[in-house]
Amino acid sequence: MAKPGGDVARRGALRLIQGVREGRSLSDQSGALRSLPVADQARAARLAAETLRHQGRADRVIEPLVARKPAPQIADVLRLAVVEMLELGAPAHGVVGAAVDLTRTLGKRGQAAAGMVNAVLRKASAFAGWADLPPQRLPEWLRGPLVDAYGENVMAAIEAAHQRGAPLDLTPRPGAAAVPGADPLPTGSWRIHGPAQVTALPGYDVGDWWVQDAAAALPVRLLNPQAGERIADLCAAPGGKTLQLAAAKAEVIAVDVNDQRLKRVAENLARCGLTARLVAADALAWRPDIQFDAILLDAPCSATGTIRRHPDLPFIRDGHGIAELIELQSALLDHALSLLRPGGRLVFATCSLIPDEGEVQIDEALARHPGLMVERFDLPGIDPEWITEEGGLRLRPDFWPDKGGMDGFYMARLRKPVDA
Numbered sequence: 001m002a003k004p005g006g007d008v009a010r011r012g013a014l015r016l017i018q019g020v021r022e023g024r025s026l027s028d029q030s031g032a033l034r035s036l037p038v039a040d041q042a043r044a045a046r047l048a049a050e051t052l053r054h055q056g057r058a059d060r061v062i063e064p065l066v067a068r069k070p071a072p073q074i075a076d077v078l079r080l081a082v083v084e085m086l087e088l089g090a091p092a093h094g095v096v097g098a099a100v101d102l103t104r105t106l107g108k109r110g111q112a113a114a115g116m117v118n119a120v121l122r123k124a125s126a127f128a129g130w131a132d133l134p135p136q137r138l139p140e141w142l143r144g145p146l147v148d149a150y151g152e153n154v155m156a157a158i159e160a161a162h163q164r165g166a167p168l169d170l171t172p173r174p175g176a177a178a179v180p181g182a183d184p185l186p187t188g189s190w191r192i193h194g195p196a197q198v199t200a201l202p203g204y205d206v207g208d209w210w211v212q213d214a215a216a217a218l219p220v221r222l223l224n225p226q227a228g229e230r231i232a233d234l235c236a237a238p239g240g241k242t243l244q245l246a247a248a249k250a251e252v253i254a255v256d257v258n259d260q261r262l263k264r265v266a267e268n269l270a271r272c273g274l275t276a277r278l279v280a281a282d283a284l285a286w287r288p289d290i291q292f293d294a295i296l297l298d299a300p301c302s303a304t305g306t307i308r309r310h311p312d313l314p315f316i317r318d319g320h321g322i323a324e325l326i327e328l329q330s331a332l333l334d335h336a337l338s339l340l341r342p343g344g345r346l347v348f349a350t351c352s353l354i355p356d357e358g359e360v361q362i363d364e365a366l367a368r369h370p371g372l373m374v375e376r377f378d379l380p381g382i383d384p385e386w387i388t389e390e391g392g393l394r395l396r397p398d399f400w401p402d403k404g405g406m407d408g409f410y411m412a413r414l415r416k417p418v419d420a
């Protein structure tokens, strides 16, 4: 008999996966399992994420074992169990029994499919070539532009990086005490491999560090904030970069259109004992009566660089809305430049792998704004090969394969002409 706690988590995982099938992200569903014990919520979230991450491989195991395509919910029960057995190493007898029980809860169709689920999973548990199966492919709306941009080999390396998942990265504030077990990375972040409970790590309570992917920490390092500088953080929530700016003792104004998300910036600042002025506003319409020494524009984007951390993203997006995001990014960039003092600097960043949201944005901004320059830079830990033709920094999930990878990001530091 499978443990009832395990069953609760598996049922929860199936619910989360169903939510994804209906277009809701896993993070948007974070409250959906509130009634479960915290440990089961965490286990359900992990099972759901790993099932989506490895769905393509699970289907390759299942397909030869079924006479016809199972109904969608039953297909997800099978995937969940295959991933639990073959990827997460759970003992087959418990997983198969729990999957059969779960199938029986799925109405008449489930009652009828229970025998099939039992037989398929027994055979699947003996599958020998799991590690050699190709990783989950990205959907064509995303794969096409990425293959055009980077080629098939890089695409395969990115998909392999998505399959490996992501470690936990921390950004330490200056002078923070080391966290035991965290490895320093060449760019200044700290990395923890393996499971960790963030709130239990030393230094969390006193705000010595915050969770932030190593790539996401680089736009502020590129901006190089100085104490006392007036800096606007134009798309600030949930605030990882605001914390970096405030920790550098800059005078920070953090703007975000989403006041709920802005509350998280306030909470993060409070935990770390840091200060910034928070403004809930559409940055496009925001026109303060001062000009800034420096601006960080971490623009809304497709977030396609974060699939390692959000394996549900390829399942809930279909490429719609990207053209609008690209337009918004260039409008935000033009407006941000108008808020910058002559000679001031601006870092434009997106957590996207799509060049239209990165390199192309900068090429086009340079064409629109005579005298605007991309500044060359020298940052610790940056491989010169990551620097792009126009002078930006292109980061990809397949970089640092031996260290645990990094999120995909693009960033460039622009300098406004002094006579602008």
Ligand SMILES: C[S@@+](CC[C@H](N)C(=O)[O-])C[C@H]1O[C@@H](n2cnc3c(N)ncnc32)[C@H](O)[C@@H]1O
Pocket: 234, 235, 236, 237, 238, 239, 240, 241, 242, 255, 256, 257, 258, 261, 281, 282, 283, 284, 298, 299, 300, 301, 351
């Ligand atoms: C990529 S996230 C920013 C992440 C943030 N910089 C960090 O490091 O935690 C983009 C943010 O832009 C905000 N946003 C989108 N459109 C905006 C607009 N027109 N004005 C201000 N903020 C906007 C979203 O609410 C979202 O919080």
